[in-house]
Amino acid sequence: MRGALAIMVLSLAACSAKPAARSPAAIAADAAAAAPSDARLARLYDGSCRACHALPESGAPLTHDRRAWDQRWAQGEATLLEHTISGYNGMPAGGQCFACTAEDHRALIAFMAGRGE
Ligand code: HEC
Numbered sequence: 199m200r201g202a203l204a205i206m207v208l209s210l211a212a213c214s215a216k217p218a219a220r221s222p223a224a225i226a227a228d229a230a231a232a233a234p235s236d237a238r239l240a241r242l243y244d245g246s247c248r249a250c251h252a253l254p255e256s257g258a259p260l261t262h263d264r265r266a267w268d269q270r271w272a273q274g275e276a277t278l279l280e281h282t283i284s285g286y287n288g289m290p291a292g293g294q295c296f297a298c299t300a301e302d303h304r305a306l307i308a309f310m311a312g313r314g315e
Pocket residue numbers: 243246247248249250251256257258259270273277278279281282286287288289290292293294295298303306307
């Protein structure tokens with residue numbers, strides 16, 4: 199009797215295991231390893247965005263985490279750029295990148311969202 203119960207519990211546990219969502223650890227590892235291929239952008243990214251967007255505890259959508267970016271990307275690039283330049287909740291104005299031009303910001307957003315660079 200006890201054996202049958204153990205088997206039931208085990209098979210229930212197996213059923214509830216969902217396949218193939220990327221684990222938070224894998225997403226964080228990807229974000230930590232990602233860097234723009236352009237040297238100037240890579241320098242700007244390292245000096246600002248990276249401090250939050252490669253750190254899960256920051257609450258920022260992580261670099262190359264498509265699931266985190268999909269809804270944000272759907273707002274359109276103009277809105278994302280405007281939120282970046284003006285700040286947005288925990289996101290500081292300009293992303294603390296004082297050397298960034300609007301074009302740098304646009305490229306960095308596309309890079310982080312996995313849509314470019
Ligand atoms: C001090 C931490 C910090 C830094 C540095 C930072 N961000 Fe963010 N960013 C955040 C947080 C937190 C959010 C999530 C804000 C929210 O949705 O409440 C965010 C969100 C965003 C968003 C999404 C806005 C939206 O409308 O959904 C964009 C785009 C963005 N950041 C771009 C950048 C860029 C580009 C840089 C570098 C130039 C940068 N961030 C640097 C913390 C940071």
